Amino acid sequence: MESPNRLFQKGYDAAFGGTSKHNRPGKLSFEYWQTAANLGHKRSMFYLGTCYDHGYGTKKNLRLAFDWYLKAAKLGHRDSQYNVGSFYSTGEVVNRNGRKKVYWYTRAAKKGLIDGQRDLGYSYFYGEGIKTDHKKAVYWYKKAAAKNDDNALYNLGLCFKYGEGVVQSDRWAKYYFSKVSKFNHPKAKAQLKSIVKATVLSNRTENQKLKSKDNKSDRKRS
Numbered sequence: 001m002e003s004p005n006r007l008f009q010k011g012y013d014a015a016f017g018g019t020s021k022h023n024r025p026g027k028l029s030f031e032y033w034q035t036a037a038n039l040g041h042k043r044s045m046f047y048l049g050t051c052y053d054h055g056y057g058t059k060k061n062l063r064l065a066f067d068w069y070l071k072a073a074k075l076g077h078r079d080s081q082y083n084v085g086s087f088y089s090t091g092e093v094v095n096r097n098g099r100k101k102v103y104w105y106t107r108a109a110k111k112g113l114i115d116g117q118r119d120l121g122y123s124y125f126y127g128e129g130i131k132t133d134h135k136k137a138v139y140w141y142k143k144a145a146a147k148n149d150d151n152a153l154y155n156l157g158l159c160f161k162y163g164e165g166v167v168q169s170d171r172w173a174k175y176y177f178s179k180v181s182k183f184n185h186p187k188a189k190a191q192l193k194s195i196v197k198a199t200v201l202s203n204r205t206e207n208q209k210l211k212s213k214d215n216k217s218d219r220k221r222s
Contacts, residue, residue, distance in 0.1 A: 004036040004039040004040065004041035004044065005036075005041070007032045007033075007035050007036035007039075007041070007044070008032065008033065008036045008041050008043055008044045008047075010032045011025070011028070011029040011030075011031075011032030011033040011036070011044070011047065012029070012047075014026065014028045014029045014032065015029040015056075024056055025047065025050070025051050025056035025057050026056065026057045027057040027058070028057070029047075029051070029056070029057055030048070030051045030056065030057030030058050031057070032044075033047045033048045033051065034048055037068065037071075042072050042075045042076070042077050043072075043077065045068050045069075045071045045072035045075070045077070045080070046068070046069065046072045046077050046079055046080045048068045049064075049065045049066070049067075049068035049069040049072065049080065049083070050065070051065075052064040052065035052068065053065035053069075053083075062092055062093045063093050065093075066084070066087050066092075066093045066094065068080075069083045069084050069087070070084050073104060073107075076111075078107070078108045078111035078112070078113045078116070079108070079113065081104045081105075081107045081108040081111070081113075081116070082104065082105065082108040082113055082115050082116045082119075084104045085100070085101045085102070085103070085104030085105040085108065085116070085119070086101075088100040088101040088104065089101045089119075097129070098123070098128050098129025098130070099129045099130070100129075101123065101128070101129050102120065102123050102128070102129040102130045105119050105120040105123060106120055109140060109143070114144045114147050114149050114152075115144075115149075117140045117141075117143040117144040117149075117152070118140070118141065118144035118149050118151055118152040118155075120140045121136075121137045121138070121139070121140030121141040121143075121144065121152065121155065122137070122155070124136040124137035124140065125137035125155070125164075125165075133165075134159070134164045134165030135165045135166075136165075137155075137159070137165055138156065138159050138164075138165035138166055141155050141156045141159070142156065145176070148183070150180050150183040150185050151185075153176050153179050153180035153183075153185075154176070154177070154180045154185050154187065154188060154191075156172075156176045157173050157174075157175075157176035157177040157180065157188070157191060158173075158191075160172040160173035160175075160176065161173035161191070161195065170195050170198070170199060173191075173195055174192065174195050174196075177191045177192045177195065178192060
């Protein structure tokens with residue numbers, strides 16, 4: 001019998017190699033990964049879960065998708081860890097469980113997975129499955145934003161705009177909204193406009209105060 005690594009690679013080549021017509025897994029890839037996964041191959045477990053998750057090369061079965069993701073997650077596969085957390089977040093197949101969601105997101109986030117970092121930040125911000133902690137939310141948003149995750153960048157903009165988990169700063173809010181607007185985030189431009197408008201009004205008010213103060217000083221001197 002061929003080695004699990006070789007079986008995995010054959011499945012991968014069949015799905016994404018130069019001979020692939022659809023650039024996605026089909027029945028042949030499913031069969032290779034199923035064999036390799038049953039032999040304990042971690043990445044094959046993940047890809048087999050993906051096949052069941054989306055109906056690639058086999059009938060869609062979310063229960064089996066979760067089971068294979070969980071097997072790979074326990075072996076340290078970060079994308080599988082995130083997917084297991086997502087199942088606990090949405091309540092598909094398993095009961096919704098915030099603590100288990102955070103547990104798996106944390107493991108994926110610490111391995112550097114962008115989605116895990118962003119969604120762990122979200123969990124901290126809203127207190128989903130863990131005590132609310134805006135500073136930790138910002139910490140994880142920054143991890144994902146450093147890799148140009150658009151939602152993490154946008155969320156950081158909001159944190160700086162409203163002073164949640166950080167010292168309020170229109171300058172930093174504008175920085176993050178400007179950066180994410182380059183990725184065509186649907187709400188970023190509106191946030192930028194609101195900050196610019198507020199800045200203009202603030203400057204106008206400050207100028208009026210200064211003029212009023214100067215006029216009073218002039219009258220006193222006359």
